[in-house]
Amino acid sequence: MRTQVGIIGAGPAGLLLSHLLHLRGIGSVVLERRSRAHVERRVRAGVLEQGTVDTLVAAGVGERLLREGLVHRGIELRHGGAGHRVAFERLVPGRAITVYGQQEVVKDLVAARLAAGGDVRFEVGDVAVHDAGTDRPHLTFGGERLDCDVIAGCDGFHGVSRASVPEGVLTAYERDYPFAWLGVLARVRPSAEELIYARSERGFALHSMRSPEISRFYLQVPAGEDVADWPDERIWAELRARLETVPGFTLATGEIVEKGVTPMRSFVAEPMRYGRLFLAGDAAHIVPPTGAKGLNLAVADVRVLTEALAHWYATGSADLLDGYSDTCLRRVWRAQHFSWWMTTLLHTFDSDDAYGRRLQHSHLDYVTSSAAAATTLAENYVGLPYERDLPGPAPAAAEDDRNEGTS
Ligand code: APR
Ligand code: PHB
Numbered sequence: 364m365r366t367q368v369g370i371i372g373a374g375p376a377g378l379l380l381s382h383l384l385h386l387r388g389i390g391s392v393v394l395e396r397r398s399r400a401h402v403e404r405r406v407r408a409g410v411l412e413q414g415t416v417d418t419l420v421a422a423g424v425g426e427r428l429l430r431e432g433l434v435h436r437g438i439e440l441r442h443g444g445a446g447h448r449v450a451f452e453r454l455v456p457g458r459a460i461t462v463y464g465q466q467e468v469v470k471d472l473v474a475a476r477l478a479a480g481g482d483v484r485f486e487v488g489d490v491a492v493h494d495a496g497t498d499r500p501h502l503t504f505g506g507e508r509l510d511c512d513v514i515a516g517c518d519g520f521h522g523v524s525r526a527s528v529p530e531g532v533l534t535a536y537e538r539d540y541p542f543a544w545l546g547v548l549a550r551v552r553p554s555a556e557e558l559i560y561a562r563s564e565r566g567f568a569l570h571s572m573r574s575p576e577i578s579r580f581y582l583q584v585p586a587g588e589d590v591a592d593w594p595d596e597r598i599w600a601e602l603r604a605r606l607e608t609v610p611g612f613t614l615a616t617g618e619i620v621e622k623g624v625t626p627m628r629s630f631v632a633e634p635m636r637y638g639r640l641f642l643a644g645d646a647a648h649i650v651p652p653t654g655a656k657g658l659n660l661a662v663a664d665v666r667v668l669t670e671a672l673a674h675w676y677a678t679g680s681a682d683l684l685d686g687y688s689d690t691c692l693r694r695v696w697r698a699q700h701f702s703w704w705m706t707t708l709l710h711t712f713d714s715d716d717a718y719g720r721r722l723q724h725s726h727l728d729y730v731t732s733s734a735a736a737a738t739t740l741a742e743n744y745v746g747l748p749y750e751r752d753l754p755g756p757a758p759a760a761a762e763d764d765r766n767e768g769t770s
Contacts, residue, residue, distance in 0.1 A: 366392045366482070368672065369511035370504045371490055373402055375465060376661040377517030382422055383669040385479055390674060391515075393483040393556035394490050394504055399473060402485075406548055407465040409573060410558075410655035412746025413458045414661045416417075419468065422474045422622065432463035433572065438744065440709075440731050441561040443724065446609045447731035448557075454734065454741035462558075464573050465658050478630055485697075492516075492527035494614055511641070513672065519632070519645040527660050534537040538703070539653060540564070540627035542710060543588055546691050549582040551617025556576070560653075560709055561606050562727060567653075567710045568605035571612075581652070588624050589658055595619045608749035612765075627651040629703055631695060633687035640670055641687060648695050653709060654702035659746060664691045691706030694752045701743040 365659035368384055370377045373395030381391045393401060411419075419425040434503045436452045436459045451459055476483050490504040495514055502509040516524020523532065566583035573579055580602055584593070599616045606614050619737070630649040635642045644661030667690050672684035710727055712719065730736045 364392075364507060365510040367512050368392075368515055368675070369500075369509050369513070369516055370463075370515045371492075371502070372516070372518035372522060372644075372646070373397075373399075373469075373473070373485065374474070374517060374519060374644065374661070375468055375658050376665055377515065378469060378476060378483070379418075379422070380425065380515055380517060380643065380665040381481055382472055382475055383665060383674065384478075385481060386422060387477070387669065387673040387676075391482070392511075393476070393511055394487045394502065395455055395483065395485045396490065397401055397485065399485045403466055403470045403471070403473060403535050405466055406420050406546070406623075408652055408655055409462050409464045409571065409579060410462055410659075410758060411461045411468075412659040413460070413658050414746045414749055416461050418472070418662055420668060420707060424471045426669045427467070427471055427644070428461065428463050431467070431574070433574070435460050435462055435557050436560045438560060439555070440727065441559050441606070441609060442563070442727045444608055446485065446559070446612075449731075449741055449744070451741050451745055454738045455745055458742075458745040459654075460745055462572060483644035485610055489684040490518075490523055490525055492640060496529070496638035497528060498639065498760050500639040512522060514640045515657070515668065516640055516642040516646045517644055520649050522646050524640060524646050525632055525642055528640065529655055532637055533632045533634070536627040536629075536633070539586075540629075540706065540710070541713060542583050543586050544625045545582040545584045545588065545590065545593055545598070545653060546621075546623050546625055547582070547602075547619055548621040549578045549580065549617050549619045550571070550576065550577060551578050551615050554615045556615065560609065560705075562709045562723075563605045563608060564711065565601070566601055570602075573760070578617075584624065586626065590624050591686070592623055593622065598622065602709055605639075614641060620699070625652065627706065629691070629699055631699060633692065635664070635686045635691055635695075636684075641684075643691075645670055648699070649731055650704045652702075653705040654698065654744065656698040656702050660698050663694050663749065663752070667691050667752070684697075690752050694747070697743070697747065703738075726768065753764060 368391040370393045437450045439446045494500045559570035569581040571579040635647040643664040650656045674683045
């Protein structure tokens with residue numbers, strides 16, 4: 364069996380890559396180890412940057428997203444007994460985020476691929492990468508062989524693609540955090556119209572949502588926490604303790620339909636390529652979910668890889684493929700820093716001394732009182748323009764800065 368691009372993984376990265384390649388007339392086969400039902404019900408994050416929304420709409424898979432997605436033009440940072448709205452419409456006019464569950468994106472992409480006759484294979488066991496360092500790579504799975512021009516490793520942090528790269532080729536950059544997130548999905552109307560990021564002495568809490576009837580919450584818990592130690596009553600009590608810290612706010616409670624603990628880590632593997640194997644999405648990098656960047660980074664990687672492959676097939680030139688890793692890593696590291704920054708700003712650290720806690724309070728006070736500081740948060744949160752990722756010098760600073768000689 365042969366295809367142009369062999370894709371491992373039917374998460375957002377693998378499915379979107381397959382779809383975008385199809386739109387450019389490039390064939391692919393997607394090999395997914397889990398069932399379709401599993402990947403379509405897997406609850407993950409739910410914040411889409413403006414660029415992600417634009418990408419999905421332009422690719423013809425944004426109809427339900429535009430209909431059901433919740434457009435948000437601000438978030439609230441809650442600390443020290445007060446709430447502070449970060450108003451995107453004032454700080455980054457015209458840019459917003461859309462709240463739409465990742466599993467909904469996956470459903471839309473699976474439907475689009477199957478409707479187009481795409482070759483997406485679920486419940487495929489023991490996928491293995493072969494000869495990625497040559498110009499004749501291939502995949503094997505379940506006793507079958509798939510010859511490809513190129514392999515896309517879209518199989519997430521625990522996949523086989525990154526692990527198939529020979530020792531010594533990749534450099535891993537990582538940071539673990541001394542806490543995790545307990546995620547909760549509840550059948551209850553959201554208690555606020557927008558997301559609330561709350562820092563309290565008890566720890567971080569996030570109020571998010573999926574629809575006018577479904578709320579999504581996260582609680583900072585110790586690393587390695589067992590979800591069995593968090594019965595519903597304890598979850599609601601802790602959410603109320605960390606969120607009901609401003610006058611007039613009452614948290615609505617209801618039926619918890621899903622809960623789970625997610626570890627927090629920052630991770631980047633460089634380069635994001637080995638020969639004819641290209642890593643995209645979580646296979647190459649992981650961010651703590653505080654900045655809601657994981658899905659958006661996967662989309663950005665896939666955009667770059669699609670353009671590079673289309674250019675290669677059209678012209679025979681591999682220059683964009685050769686630039687794939689560096690182009691992606693510019694956005695990846697910006698998102699790594701932003702996610703680390705949001706995480707250290709809003710979470711409590713047992714290792715912090717009294718001085719460290721004062722620094723954190725002062726930092727939060729600055730971000731919620733300075734337009735310049737809030738703009739930094741806002742422009743990273745809604746997503747920096749894709750044009751910024753193009754190789755070459757960083758975009759010049761603002762006109763007045765340039766006149767003052769700061770470049
Ligand atoms: N063979 C085939 N498929 C595999 C294998 C394997 N050996 N290992 C993993 N997979 C599949 C997983 O079952 C999953 O469906 O690869 C897919 C990877 O999808 P994601 O983990 O969602 O990664 P990605 O597509 O890069 O999307 C990143 O997903 O996990 C979230 O927070 C993350 O929002 C981010 C987004
Ligand atoms: C979510 O709704 O799942 C969500 C929102 C914001 C985040 C992380 C997750 O920073």
